[in-house]
Amino acid sequence: EGQLVESGGGLVQPGGSLRLSCAASGISFSDYWMSWLRQAPGKGLEWVANIKQDGSESYYVDSVKGRFTISRDNAKNSLYLQMISLRAEDTAMYYCATDWHHATSRRFDYWGQGTLVTVSS
Amino acid sequence: DVVMTQSPLSLPVTLGQPASISCRSSQSLVFSDGNTYLNWFQQRPGQSPRRLIYKVSNRDSGVPDRFSGSGSGTDFTLKISRVEAEDVGVYYCMQATHWPPFTFGGGTKVEIK
Numbered sequence: 001e002g003q004l005v006e007s008g009g010g011l012v013q014p015g016g017s018l019r020l021s022c023a024a025s026g027i028s029f030s031d032y033w034m035s036w037l038r039q040a041p042g043k044g045l046e047w048v049a050n051i052k053q054d055g056s057e058s059y060y061v062d063s064v065k066g067r068f069t070i071s072r073d074n075a076k077n078s079l080y081l082q083m084i085s086l087r088a089e090d091t092a093m094y095y096c097a098t099d100w101h102h103a104t105s106r107r108f109d110y111w112g113q114g115t116l117v118t119v120s121s
Numbered sequence: 122d123v124v125m126t127q128s129p130l131s132l133p134v135t136l137g138q139p140a141s142i143s144c145r146s147s148q149s150l151v152f153s154d155g156n157t158y159l160n161w162f163q164q165r166p167g168q169s170p171r172r173l174i175y176k177v178s179n180r181d182s183g184v185p186d187r188f189s190g191s192g193s194g195t196d197f198t199l200k201i202s203r204v205e206a207e208d209v210g211v212y213y214c215m216q217a218t219h220w221p222p223f224t225f226g227g228g229t230k231v232e233i234k
Binding site: 035044045046047050059060061062095105106107108109111112113114 | 156158160162164169170171172175176211213215217220221222223224225226227228
């Protein structure tokens with residue numbers, strides 16, 4: 001069974017930076033697009049960014065463009081989210097999830113448990 | 122961006138009774154390949170989201186058959202035929218036809234009366 005484990009969250013000041021990681025196991029990581037999603041405290045779900053299997057394409061929600069960068073290392077079965085110029089409104093639980101798989105034509109089969117990012121002075 | 126509108130916001134249900142959640146999209150979710158990429162997710166208290174339904178009406182492995190999805194175009198419904206205690210949580214619809222971005226409904230909180 002697939003498992004995703006996020007890490008790297010924490011308390012950061014406005015304008016600061018943080019790098020999130022997501023370690024995958026039990027899945028063929030390189031066969032999946034991968035996504036980051038987030039959920040502000042007491043709020044709904046928001047998709048943040050995704051990246052193609054080979055890292056050649058990535059897409060972002062408008063609110064994070066130019067500030068967040070998604071990347072992956074297939075050799076390490078790992079996904080990353082580099083966040084700079086953080087704002088209070090970026091405070092959220094951040095989840096990584098498997099995205100598109102060509103064989104199943106499905107997205108978001110597996111989710112991690114999340115890592116909490118708090119942007120506050 | 123496609124706007125997903127769910128109703129109701131809150132749904133108190135008696136155990137064993139049915140429940141229905143509506144989800145409407147601001148434009149048709151039929152993709153050029155003929156598929157409609159509308160998913161339903163369940164988020165139990167304190168847990169990560171879990172997908173229940175994909176492509177409108179396909180139940181995921183391990184999802185009880187009391188859950189069913191239906192709809193077409195812009196109008197979709199998630200039904201629980203007989204609510205059980207373990208069904209308490211927030212349910213989200215999500216469209217994956219017109220992206221980026223993928224967009225979610227605001228969520229419907231199912232609780233026991």
